[in-house]
Amino acid sequence: MAEFANLPPERRRILEQCGTEAPFSSPLLDEHRSGTFVCAACGNPLFGSDTKFESGSGWPSFHDVIEKGAVISRTDTSHGMTRTEVTCAKCGGHLGHVFPDGPKPTGLRYCINGLALEFDPEA
Numbered sequence: 001m002a003e004f005a006n007l008p009p010e011r012r013r014i015l016e017q018c019g020t021e022a023p024f025s026s027p028l029l030d031e032h033r034s035g036t037f038v039c040a041a042c043g044n045p046l047f048g049s050d051t052k053f054e055s056g057s058g059w060p061s062f063h064d065v066i067e068k069g070a071v072i073s074r075t076d077t078s079h080g081m082t083r084t085e086v087t088c089a090k091c092g093g094h095l096g097h098v099f100p101d102g103p104k105p106t107g108l109r110y111c112i113n114g115l116a117l118e119f120d121p122e123a
C-alpha cells in the first residue's frame, strides 16, 4: 500500500507484514510526556498518553484507544494461538494485539509495537 512505501524497512516489517519487534526494544516504553500516539504510516491518532500503562510485557501498552473507531480488531489464529489483532482503521497497518487482561476501567491491554507508532508531544 502507498502508505507503507516510504517507511523504513523495520517499520514496514511491522505495519505491512504483521511483524513483531523485540520486547523492551522500543524507546516509547520510556515516553512519559503528555501527548498522542499516532500511526507511523498514516498519522491517524490511535492512543492518548493518559491510557498508557506499564504492563511489564516489553511493548508499549494502553488500556483504551483515543477514540472509538481509531483501530480495527479482528481474530488472528496465526502461530497456533487465538488472539485479537489490532490494525489502524485508516491505513490497515498492523499495530499489535489486544488482550482481555488489562487494568480498569476497560479491562483491555492493547499491546502495540513501538515501531508502528510515532509520538506527538502536547504543545
Ligand SMILES: [Zn+2]
Pocket: 039, 040, 041, 042, 043, 044, 088, 089, 090, 091, 092, 093
Ligand atoms: Zn495508519
